Every structure is written in structure tokens, then in C-alpha cells.
Amino acid sequence: MRPVALVTGASSGIGEELARCFAGAGHDLVLVARSADKLQALAAELQAQYAIKALVLALDLTEPEAPGRLATSLRRRELVPDVLVNCAGVLAQGPFAGIKPSGHQAIIDLNISALTSMLSHFVPLMTARGSGRVLNVASIAAFQPVPTLATYAASKAYVLSLTESLSQELMGSGVSVTALCPGITATQMLTSATQANQQLANLPGFLIGSVEDVARQGFEACMRGDVICVPGAINRVAMIASRSTPKWLLRRFSGLLARKL
8 A cells, every 4th residue: 555645735836846756756645735727737647657646635725724624535535644745835025014914914824824734633643643754845044034035934934943843742753744945946936036026037046946856855854754954055054054143143144135135
């Protein structure tokens, strides 16, 4: 019997590539996102390529009851995921005061509330079984304040902190929890951010990671049970520097960089 990986945000970007990684490793899939058409196309492709099964469940995880409905649907099918991948996320780029309240709330609803709800529904099932893996997709932005990405960075700091806490709580339970913290990655999210701020188009190519490479490293870290995965040497240096730099200096540097962009 093949293990099952439940992947949210699977219709594009890192979530789509993570689904490919798990399918390639012989996992059956539960694919979750809002776009049923994109999920169906991905499911058909991966089933044909890897001879696995892929269940598509189109859901808007910002709806408070959606994670619970998802858990109930899988329970009726007698499916308990062996791997939970929380990749669904949203970003709004720009000055805090220039973003509508609904924009900030959308980030909180998906990046924080939905992720937490998914964990609260599925982690107990994994601990009761005595095995499981969780991969939470955070960001390099989780390690420092990021002006013009203030709410997004704060939401990813939450994801990182929660992951690190759970990794300790669940030690010895058979369940591992990993935070994938990519830097700037070539996804639709970057394209949308660039449309909002044309200065981002001037970023040097070496700062932009490949979505395939980011997903592969996240998959491998999850399967090893690593707590934190930061793809890319430059991003790892930045992460180490951010954790050793005084907070006041880190704020000043982040503000200076944001003003230049």
C-alpha cells in the first residue's frame, strides 16, 4: 500500500512541484487548492507518469470550516495522510498603509489560520498512528522584518516558530515537522509581486531560485525529518546572519533595502 501525501496549494508553484516530488517517490496524492481544473490536469499527468492515485479536492482553505470538511472527507474514505504539506499561501507586496484591510486579513486567514487548522486536524491522527511527516512552507522572510512585506513576513515567522515548537513537542512520537524557507523563487507569486513593484524586475538572476530545486530540497528535508530547510547558499548565509545580527541593526538594514526597492 502506497503512502499518501496531502498537498495544499498544489495547483501551481512550489506546491505543484512538491506534488511531483512525492508522486515520483511513489506516494499517492490528495491535491488541494481552489482551482479544480488545474488540479485535475496535474492529477491526470502524475497518475499517467508515475502510476499513482491522485484525489482532487477543490477547496478554499480561507473558509474557516474548510480544513474540517477536508478532514471529514478523507476520514470517510478511510484516508489518513502519511505526509501533510502545507503550501497554500498568499502574498501582498507594498507599504502596509497602502494595502486594504481585506488584503492583510487574506494573508492571515490563509498563511496562519488555515495552516494552523490543517495541523490541528491532521497531526493528532498522525500521533495516534505513531508516524507521519509535516512540511510547512514558510519563507526566508520568516527570519527578519521585511518592510513592504510586513504582514507576509510576520505570517511566515509564525509558521517557522510553530514548526520549531511542534518539532520539539512531537519528538519521539514518530511524527516529524519541517519548515521549508525558500528565498525569492520563480513562481507566479513573484510575477504578481513584480507587477506591483517594477523594481523587483531588476533583481539579479542569482537571487532567484528554481522552483524545481526548492521543491526537491524541501521534499528531501521532509523525508529526512529536518526541522528547517533553507534552499540556496546565499539564503543560508542570510539566515545565519539574521539570527546573529542585533535586532536594531537588522531593522535598519531591512528598511534601507526596502527604500531602495
